[in-house]
Amino acid sequence: MKKYNKFLLILASSASLVVGAPLLSVSCKTVNKEKINLSKFDVIKKNYEIPVYEFSKVGTIFNKSINYRMYVTDEKGKTIREVSQSLWDYYNYIEGEVTRIFDGDTIEIKVTKQPNPKPGGKVLTVPTTMRLRIPMIDTLEENTPEVGKEEKELAKKDHAYAEKLIPIGSKVRVISSNWSEKTYDRFVGYVFFGKNFERQFDIEMLAGGYTLARLDTTKVISEFIADLSKESTEAKEIRSYLLPYAAYAINYGILNRKGFYGEVANMRSPYELSSKYLEHGQGMVDFSLSILHYNYWKKPELATKRNNIYRYLEQINQNKK
Numbered sequence: 001m002k003k004y005n006k007f008l009l010i011l012a013s014s015a016s017l018v019v020g021a022p023l024l025s026v027s028c029k030t031v032n033k034e035k036i037n038l039s040k041f042d043v044i045k046k047n048y049e050i051p052v053y054e055f056s057k058v059g060t061i062f063n064k065s066i067n068y069r070m071y072v073t074d075e076k077g078k079t080i081r082e083v084s085q086s087l088w089d090y091y092n093y094i095e096g097e098v099t100r101i102f103d104g105d106t107i108e109i110k111v112t113k114q115p116n117p118k119p120g121g122k123v124l125t126v127p128t129t130m131r132l133r134i135p136m137i138d139t140l141e142e143n144t145p146e147v148g149k150e151e152k153e154l155a156k157k158d159h160a161y162a163e164k165l166i167p168i169g170s171k172v173r174v175i176s177s178n179w180s181e182k183t184y185d186r187f188v189g190y191v192f193f194g195k196n197f198e199r200q201f202d203i204e205m206l207a208g209g210y211t212l213a214r215l216d217t218t219k220v221i222s223e224f225i226a227d228l229s230k231e232s233t234e235a236k237e238i239r240s241y242l243l244p245y246a247a248y249a250i251n252y253g254i255l256n257r258k259g260f261y262g263e264v265a266n267m268r269s270p271y272e273l274s275s276k277y278l279e280h281g282q283g284m285v286d287f288s289l290s291i292l293h294y295n296y297w298k299k300p301e302l303a304t305k306r307n308n309i310y311r312y313l314e315q316i317n318q319n320k321k
Helices: 002-012 044-046 054-063 149-165 203-208 217-228 236-256 270-274 282-288 307-320
Strands: 065-074 079-085 092-105 106-113 129-133 171-175 187-188 190-193
Touching: 002 203, 044 217, 044 307, 054 203, 054 270, 092 149, 106 171, 129 203, 149 203, 190 203, 190 217, 217 236, 236 307
Parallel strands: 129 187
Antiparallel strands: 065 079, 092 106, 092 171, 106 129, 171 190
């Protein structure tokens, strides 16, 4: 127990997270930097080597190698081969340059590097120009005719922030669990950028306070729980690798009054931001509840280990005592 408390003390004094005056929570309880630090939970420290407050380095997770078996067909017939490769390769990474930003969650890239051949020799090819849907967030609508003036004006601000993160011409790396998956005319991919592709676009937009998350609450938590039991050399769902950092990021943005929670719009809570999503409906905040600290919920008592990452990790911690 002493070792655990010592870790919390070090974490609380860390200069890695500079916290400004916290917002008033929508519940009577407070949210502070210690509460959003999922790193204090043993299971997170064990499975996620990068502390959550270093979310801008999350891309380094995908440098690690995983092992799996696959069927390979050659002149000897169909055989099972043991394969070891980086998570980048496992998720068929491509590289490209940003050519257009439509809004905060849709970009276009020119592909400069196709996926590497699979271990069995199979070659996957994607179009040379791709419109990408950013999967874990949903920003305000800017280009829909029916949207009102207020939402469009706010959308221009998250658009500008997206362009600040990845200006036209930026080099990006993108991974997907299935390059044939599309939403309307857009491919679905997780975009990484910056030095060694360490920064992840969805997470940076959340940390910047310019968007709500777009996550199917119970499914994403059940995936995360299932993946926690896997060995570090086993592949997980892409979202399971990113979820703790996305959770930290969205709460970090609110707590530190970033983006719409600061001088840009002075919103007091994610519920107020959700009320501006007139095209999608004011229930948009529901898609963030799985990673939003339950003290930001209107009804914190409804948060459980099945629908909220903080409740789940707290339950695990309690069980270990």
